[in-house]
Amino acid sequence: MKIACHIQSAEVYELVHSVLLRAGFDVQRFASETALLRGVRRDDVDLVLIDLASEPDADNSLLSWLNMRTGDATPVMILSPMRSAALAALVLNAGADEFVPRPVEAVELLARTNALLRRSGNAPQRRSIEYAGYNLERDSGRLQFLGQQIELTPREFSMAWLFFSSPGVYISRSTIGAVIWSTDSEVAGRTIEQHVYKLRKKLQVGDKRVVMIRTAYTQGYRLELCTPE
Incomplete structure (x- = not known):
């Protein structure tokens, strides 16, 4: 299964990548928000994972994209070091499907990823x-x-x-x-x-x-x- 992600921090990416790779996912990293949005439009992916390292502006391109995703069933997970109820509400109301504050344990990240894929109908349960x-x-x-x-x-x-x-x-x-x-x-x-x-x-x-x-x-x-x- 293919996961498209935009994570600027090398340390955070290595953690996420290693966890998902061990679980059998194909993880594709995009260097910028623009590259991610182009890649998602171009290729079919099973999940989009975005790390918000700072408070997004009102005209943030990712928020705009989330608001325009009418009819797109691909689940989106947001990671962020900011443990803010207001930020969680902002991205979830914009169209994200999951908000995960970090640091997060590897086992919880994998469980949340699998749960999100199951809810979207994209993943069989591991037997x-x-x-x-x-x-x-x-x-x-x-x-x-x-x-x-x-x-x-x-x-x-x-x-x-x-x-x-x-x-x-x-x-x-x-x-x-x-x-x-x-x-x-x-x-x-x-x-x-x-x-x-x-x-x-x-x-x-x-x-x-x-x-x-x-x-x-x-x-x-x-x-x-x-x-x-």
């Missing part, structure tokens, strides 16, 4: 993940390593799906708590630690450890490939 010999099947809640079944509880599988969806990306305790337990990290903190501990042990097949879940006190947890010894 399986294959990574480093592991295979996760969402419908059956099954995890296998090279065909060998690994028994997980429903919550352990949900946690595994979260990690394997974004390998190499730290996922905060608050995100894990909200996604799996529908509560915050303070309430679910010890429970999260216990589930991570159990999942670590189950991901190790015999004496072979292919992946590991690394903990960083301030950042949360992430799935990493182990270096061959």
Whole structure:
């Protein structure tokens, strides 16, 4: 699936690009607003992603374009470092479909992207993940390593799906708590630690450890490939 984006900051673009690329998206970056609007008119894209790094003027070309998109079903997501209710209302009323303040966690950005595509009817729901010999099947809640079944509880599988969806990306305790337990990290903190501990042990097949879940006190947890010894 193709995503057209206009992100001026190299750092922000690298984050967005790496997250979407790992999820299988084709990301095309445009250097200017004008180039983006021309590219979107010229080629079919599945989503438009724009980063607003500063408050837009009243005659901003992107706002004008959003206001003129009558009949265009391509979803538009706006990122911005400005956590402003007024700005969110401005771009949403102009025609954007989603407003995401940043910084935003990689797992949340991917989830919001997929949700927006689903709402627009452009994306099938991901049903399986294959990574480093592991295979996760969402419908059956099954995890296998090279065909060998690994028994997980429903919550352990949900946690595994979260990690394997974004390998190499730290996922905060608050995100894990909200996604799996529908509560915050303070309430679910010890429970999260216990589930991570159990999942670590189950991901190790015999004496072979292919992946590991690394903990960083301030950042949360992430799935990493182990270096061959």
